[in-house]
Amino acid sequence: MEGEIMSETTVISEQSILVDVKDTYHVITLNRPDKLNSFNDEMHRALYAALEAADADVNCRAILLTAAGKGFCAGQDLGDRVKPTPGSPPPDLTQTIGDFYNPLIRKLKSINMPIVCAVNGVAAGAGANIAMACDIVIASEKAKFIQAFAKIGLVPDSGGTYFLPRLVGSARARGLAMLGTPITAAQAEEWGMIWKCSSAETFLDEATAMVQELSVGPTIGLGLIKQALNASEGNTLDEQLDLERDYQGEAGRTPDYLEGVTAFMEKRAPKYSGKR
Template sequence: MNYESIRFTIDNGIAILTLNRPDKLNSFTQAMHLEVRHALEQVQSDRSVRVLVLTGAGRGFCAGQDLSDRAVEPGSPGVDLGASVEQFYAPLVMSLRSLPMPVICAVNGVAAGAGANLALACDIVLAAKSASFIEAFCKLGLIPDTGGTWHLPRTVGMARAMGLAMLGEKLPAEKAEEWGLIWRAVPDESLMEEAMKMATHFASAPTKGLAFTKKALQASYANTLPQQLQLEADMMRELGYSHDYREGVAAFMAKRAPQFKGE
């Protein structure tokens, strides 16, 4: 597929998806949604992929929805924003969360609205120190979609989630790290180097175990402790028969570096 709104590569087990509308701060149009969906389907189906890096081109990560793609004026008929969420943003979040591999988000600039919550849907978020997160929905009379109302209180607590969502103030990357919203804020010039260093690590790691870790942590929000303990037992039972577990033990005993296959 010839992409116009994104860049997408797969090399040595690392998939890199770059939102590529820099003149529009990589804001989403329907066409861009479809291209991102196509790329994520490739990531899902390509067994060679063991990690995904999501980032943006230019000076911003993603400014959310491109409002000119569904422009409305006072007095004109409204648009069904619920349909937009159901058709595009909700499936995007679920696709990222269900990928059987780590997803790294490298936030290279402003992440606003759906762009901020797109980052939060990833597993590990690195951000340039000059980057910022803005829950801009309140300025348009909307709610934080793209999973924002789910992720925010679970990452920063209800008080901070309320403040971010209802005031729409800019949250600098270093403060986002301090609050636990993201994993780490790094110098701007080091962002992609750090992201690729992490991606290279994951590309040679025990991918199935990481995928199960991701799935188990996500399930913990809804499970009781007994349910979560049973899930851990079920997952450990399956992982105990995996190649990577046997290889990891053998490498530890032999005091050598493991050669994981991701299986």
Template sequence: MAYETILFDRADGVVRITLNRPDRLNSFTRTMHAEVQAGLDDAKDARVIILSGAGRGFCAGQDLNDRAVAPGKAVDLGETVEESWNPLIRRLATMPQPVIAKVNGVAAGAGANIALACDIVVAAKEAKFIQSFSTLGLIPDSGGSWHLPRLVGQARALGLALTGEPLPAEKAADWGLIWKAVDADALDAEVNAIATKLALLPPLGLAAIKAIIRSTGERTLDQELNLQRDEMRRLGFTEDYREGVAAFLEKRPASFKGR
């Protein structure tokens, strides 16, 4: 389909979805939400998905002009969250493919939390993550209040959320909020290298890794051990596992088919 607010590219098993409203710091409108969801639909057969932003920023969250309200009138923000933001966060978390966030600049509000909902976050050192909700009297939505304390602990989560202080990418990496911070001129190469590596690995195994790590907090140790047994049994019967062992023994590159 033709897109107005995103760019969509597919090559070598990797789909790149770029938020493309650089004049508005790639802030989301209803149209962008619909197009990102459509892009994720179009990426169902991809091995890896890269989410990035055009221009000087990653994403500034919600475009307030898209739901402008006259002074003194109220707006149902819960409706916007339920219809647009929650489905996107759930989608990123549950897609079988690894999703990489390439954060080139500011990621603010829901834009920061979209990045945190991805599986791997690589940012330029100049990038900043800002929980800008408190200045509007709001809470960190789009998964923010869930991801923050789990990634950096309650003390840092409260500090970020209450003050809205920008967190530089290098500190975000040191705190464990993101995977890696790199020089801006190395960002594309770093993300491409990760995507290329993942695209060549067994997709069923990657999907299982993503699912079990994302849901591990729901289980006791005994439940986790039982699930590990069941998943190892299931994956051990796949063609990809047999191909991986054969390729190792024959000292050749493996060719994984996802079955």
């Protein structure tokens, strides 16, 4: 049932994706550690279903995306594809992108609540770009980010050519995309690719604490912030000013705005409902 709270971890689609439903947020875990959590079709479907379930849960106000094992995600499971051979027709990679990766990135960007990504290890190819599609990324100091596409003659997908220049600038984006040079989590933080690099022992606790905080925050306002930032990447200044005006009006009509101001005046911690 919509909004129902489950007391135990829910396993979706033969454990390629694990979902742990908390009172106010969902934890979604990529769970193919023996394959460095690389994607096959089944895992794509399971992750998309998990995101849709979180989006539909009226009690869910934030999402934590993480992964099992030593790596976060190695991108596409190349063993799941028919290998090209000399003289055979080339594979149609547009189908995988159109059917799976593009809808996944659009879903991550459109879900109207904060999504925190906890990167535990290597994030390569689409795995790196899926992380960048989330709202806030906290990475273990052991993590690395690799635009591995050029190493096998491909082009960055899953939004890589969109996110990289906006996060790290054109020169660095071109170097990362064309050379496929791995960068550490510390360097990714320095370049503005991620929010924070933390110790391997604490990064997941930090990410969980952040999601817990966000999940009891002013949910409508946080969703409007996400929408505004997403829109700013294509808007002119005038368009963005008008959007801010409209979103501020919407946020100002929520019970959470009244609660936030009242709590401030009464010098107490606010108790946000996340409701309209």
